[in-house]
Amino acid sequence: MRRIWMLGYLWAASTLCAQQVWTLGWEDYENKVHGAWLGQIIGTLLGFEFEGKIASSESVWVDQYPSNDPRSPRVLGWAPVDDDYYYELVALRAFERFGLGMTLDQLGEQWKANAAGSWGSSRETRLALMRGIPGSQTGHPRNNRWWWTIGPQFSADIYGMLAPGNPNLAARLASTYGRINGHAEAVDGAVFVAGMVSLAFRETDVRRIVREAAALIPNSSPYRQCLNQVIALAEAGYPARAVTEAIENRWRPVYPAVNNAVANGGLVAASVWFGGGDFLRTLNLAFRAADFSDADCNAANAGAVVGAMVGHRGLPAHLVEPLNDRIRGERLGDVHLSPPVDEQISDIVRRTVRLGRQLMLQHGARDLGQAFQIEIQPPVMVATERFTLADLARLWNADWELERAGFGGMSSGGCERATYLSGDMLVTWPQDEARGVLLRRKVVLTGAPQLELEVGAQAGCAWQLTVAANNTIVATELIEGASDASPSWRTLRLDLTRFAGQLVELRLYQRTSLRRATAGSAYWRRIELTNTNR
Numbered sequence: 001m002r003r004i005w006m007l008g009y010l011w012a013a014s015t016l017c018a019q020q021v022w023t024l025g026w027e028d029y030e031n032k033v034h035g036a037w038l039g040q041i042i043g044t045l046l047g048f049e050f051e052g053k054i055a056s057s058e059s060v061w062v063d064q065y066p067s068n069d070p071r072s073p074r075v076l077g078w079a080p081v082d083d084d085y086y087y088e089l090v091a092l093r094a095f096e097r098f099g100l101g102m103t104l105d106q107l108g109e110q111w112k113a114n115a116a117g118s119w120g121s122s123r124e125t126r127l128a129l130m131r132g133i134p135g136s137q138t139g140h141p142r143n144n145r146w147w148w149t150i151g152p153q154f155s156a157d158i159y160g161m162l163a164p165g166n167p168n169l170a171a172r173l174a175s176t177y178g179r180i181n182g183h184a185e186a187v188d189g190a191v192f193v194a195g196m197v198s199l200a201f202r203e204t205d206v207r208r209i210v211r212e213a214a215a216l217i218p219n220s221s222p223y224r225q226c227l228n229q230v231i232a233l234a235e236a237g238y239p240a241r242a243v244t245e246a247i248e249n250r251w252r253p254v255y256p257a258v259n260n261a262v263a264n265g266g267l268v269a270a271s272v273w274f275g276g277g278d279f280l281r282t283l284n285l286a287f288r289a290a291d292f293s294d295a296d297c298n299a300a301n302a303g304a305v306v307g308a309m310v311g312h313r314g315l316p317a318h319l320v321e322p323l324n325d326r327i328r329g330e331r332l333g334d335v336h337l338s339p340p341v342d343e344q345i346s347d348i349v350r351r352t353v354r355l356g357r358q359l360m361l362q363h364g365a366r367d368l369g370q371a372f373q374i375e376i377q378p379p380v381m382v383a384t385e386r387f388t389l390a391d392l393a394r395l396w397n398a399d400w401e402l403e404r405a406g407f408g409g410m411s412s413g414g415c416e417r418a419t420y421l422s423g424d425m426l427v428t429w430p431q432d433e434a435r436g437v438l439l440r441r442k443v444v445l446t447g448a449p450q451l452e453l454e455v456g457a458q459a460g461c462a463w464q465l466t467v468a469a470n471n472t473i474v475a476t477e478l479i480e481g482a483s484d485a486s487p488s489w490r491t492l493r494l495d496l497t498r499f500a501g502q503l504v505e506l507r508l509y510q511r512t513s514l515r516r517a518t519a520g521s522a523y524w525r526r527i528e529l530t531n532t533n534r
Contacts, residue, residue, distance in 0.1 A: 032312075084296065192269070450496060458523070
């Protein structure tokens with residue numbers, strides 16, 4: 001019996017020794033949370049100059065707030081409120097109001113209460129909430145035209161702060177709550193950022209941080225594929241500029257908008273990787289990474305990672321002091337915040353730490369009095385959604401297949417160029433203008449069939465519609481938007497009687513290579529086969 005007992009004891013002892021554990025003091029935790037909050041605030045404020053503009057020159061070292069920008073702390077005497085950290089403050093308030101088991105619908109209620117959502121996918125979320133759509137649905141492509149953009153990513157740092165050293169928990173939080181203003185690869189961006197911030201509390205090797213945070217995302221995700229490209233090129237010895245150029249060349253044509261999640265996420269990863277844990281070097285890499293990128297958001301995410309690593313005390317004092325420990329602001333864009341923000345950064349930090357301590361102890365951390373201890377787990381992939389633009393047709397009219405649509409996101413001459421759903425309307429723009437967008441359906445026609453189309457264009461914009469039944473062109477029409485309506489609609493009725501009794505492949509093309517008009521998105525409200533005997 002004694003021998004059995006000793007064997008059991010030795011087995012248990014060896015198991016405990018084999019487990020990797022990590023200890024973080026409560027005081028150090030607060031210092032690192034403070035660093036993460038300040039890191040993203042500083043990154044944002046220094047990055048305003050490069051947001052959606054040409055990148056910073058490699059011959060210039062950015063380390064001072066501008067003295068002539070009305071948003072600069074040197075002018076204001078505090079940090080102006082910005083969406084890069086306002087939505088995180090809203091999430092913090094929501095946890096305090098609803099508890100650590102907060103639902104996504106409850107987070108939506110907090111967004112409504114605080115008038116969150118000024119631009120991009122976040123604006124779409126605010127508008128959807130105002131229409132009565134719950135928070136659990138506001139990021140979905142059915143309700144959010146910008147579901148693939150950067151909103152969830154730049155809002156995710158707080159989930160890493162709440163789960164220090166536990167990237168799996170941080171990833172689950174980001175995956176759950178990132179859906180408030182995005183979907184699929186945009187939520188993958190939230191998972192990646194939250195994972196990096198979480199890892200930065202216990203890791204000093206930035207390359208390991210990037211690798212392990214990337215491992216939280218399934219390889220099927222375009223976002224993970226972008227991160228894999230960053231890591232592969234960096235490990236092969238390519239310099240930072242070559243890596244970021246490769247990322248932009250590969251992913252920006254797919255996601256053209258300045259505020260895309262995937263390409264910008266690759267720029268964040270490269271900035272952290274090549275920054276080596278140096279705060280200002282990391283930020284400058286984000287500013288230099290690419291022309292017309294979302295440089296302030298990228299610097300905010302990268303700055304939060306390094307800030308969590310080095311803590312409040314490791315950040316440049318000349319950038320911390322002008323903030324005067326305060327965030328203030330009454331509006332973001334044309335949205336008046338409710339209530340106006342006037343908060344001490346140090347108080348936001350203490351509230352974050354209070355919630356983080358509760359959350360960590362709830363998820364298995366051991367309270368040691370002045371510290372907590374957790375078991376280090378390998379990264380576990382989070383189950384996230386996959387969604388393609390072709391899936392929009394299934395949500396709009398499942399009889400038709402959508403091909404070759406592009407994300408778009410840019411505009412020209414006042415004409416939008418994007419693909420999305422809006423109520424009963426499908427809006428399309430081609431990824432490849434030479435081939436155009438294609439809507440396709442195969443059907444056996446009976447009776448005296450007609451194809452009825454209700455299509456439109458934005459005011460002052462146009463696109464060419466070509467309709468084919470098998471190899472016969474049934475119609476070619478220029479769809480132009482009237483100057484007094486946007487969109488303006490046309491109803492076309494096409495006689496298909498000559499194809500009765502046949503299996504017909506119907507193909508509807510949107511072409512945008514126009515000579516005498518400004519091309520814009522196609523608006524499709526109805527496609528219906530009538531007078532058939534089905």
